[in-house]
Amino acid sequence: MWRYEKRLQYPVNITQTNPKMAQFIISQYGGPDGEAAAAMRYLSQRYAMPYDKCKATLNDIGTEELGHFEIIGAIVHQLTRNLTPQEIEESGFGPYYIDHTTGLWPQAAGGIPFNACEFQSKGDPITDLFENLAAEQKARATYDNILRMVKDPEVCDPIRFLRAREVVHFQRFGEALRDVQDHLNSRNFYAFNPAFDKPQGKSAQ
Amino acid sequence: MSCGYKDQLSMNVYETGFALDEAQLYLNTHPTDQEAMNYYQQVRRLNQDAVRAYEEVHGPLMFNQVNSNNWSWVKGPWPWEGGMR
Ligand SMILES: [Fe+2]
Numbered sequence: 001m002w003r004y005e006k007r008l009q010y011p012v013n014i015t016q017t018n019p020k021m022a023q024f025i026i027s028q029y030g031g032p033d034g035e036a037a038a039a040m041r042y043l044s045q046r047y048a049m050p051y052d053k054c055k056a057t058l059n060d061i062g063t064e065e066l067g068h069f070e071i072i073g074a075i076v077h078q079l080t081r082n083l084t085p086q087e088i089e090e091s092g093f094g095p096y097y098i099d100h101t102t103g104l105w106p107q108a109a110g111g112i113p114f115n116a117c118e119f120q121s122k123g124d125p126i127t128d129l130f131e132n133l134a135a136e137q138k139a140r141a142t143y144d145n146i147l148r149m150v151k152d153p154e155v156c157d158p159i160r161f162l163r164a165r166e167v168v169h170f171q172r173f174g175e176a177l178r179d180v181q182d183h184l185n186s187r188n189f190y191a192f193n194p195a196f197d198k199p200q201g202k203s204a205q
Numbered sequence: 206m207s208c209g210y211k212d213q214l215s216m217n218v219y220e221t222g223f224a225l226d227e228a229q230l231y232l233n234t235h236p237t238d239q240e241a242m243n244y245y246q247q248v249r250r251l252n253q254d255a256v257r258a259y260e261e262v263h264g265p266l267m268f269n270q271v272n273s274n275n276w277s278w279v280k281g282p283w284p285w286e287g288g289m290r
Contacts, residue, residue, distance in 0.1 A: 074285035175234035
């Protein structure tokens, strides 16, 4: 279960609104490589994971991603506070505003709604961990794209923090993948799916 | 600390909280690393002290730390509003 700690994982305090940047950054709220997808991916994958260190890794990185979802929400919220209709029109924020005013809704930068098809939970530990390594790099690349657009240091600072976390998560998932492989037959990691097949003999666990 | 924090109490909560997050993920894949365990024990104590000092001035970080007769949990600003840094 989860209980709320009344703070962000990293502070966000933005004093200058910028609806154009908000529309870019919202992609990490509900876009293809965003934090909602990350949290749902890892927290869903943990059920099929047979190994304890990897279960802990999926559980705790999935939990941290929920905290990142909240940081992105805070950034978008603070970038869109107290806007005038004129600012909305001139910034290009109009299409989003028409459907959601300045409420938060998980979508990609281009307006595509959040969709579970943006991640996989395959029920195969090697497959899932490779998916996660790719996901962390895709999120890191998205933050790099955002950082090329954003000039305000109050926005860059938490975005840089989130980018650095993707690199750390990539490292931890790499270690988890090594742990899975250590449990398997070193001559053929793909001889069976340790989450599903029940092979005879000592290579199973 | 390019954006700054509300005060030293807040900064201590953030910094020790982050040290704990890092120790947790590292220990998950290195559960027998004694040096990492020592680090965890050290930052756990620092974080407990930081949270206690923070809550005395700014109110509870977790709802079950409300220990007064009034329900201070609802008092803002909430984290996403920027009042927590
Ligand atoms: Fe991540």
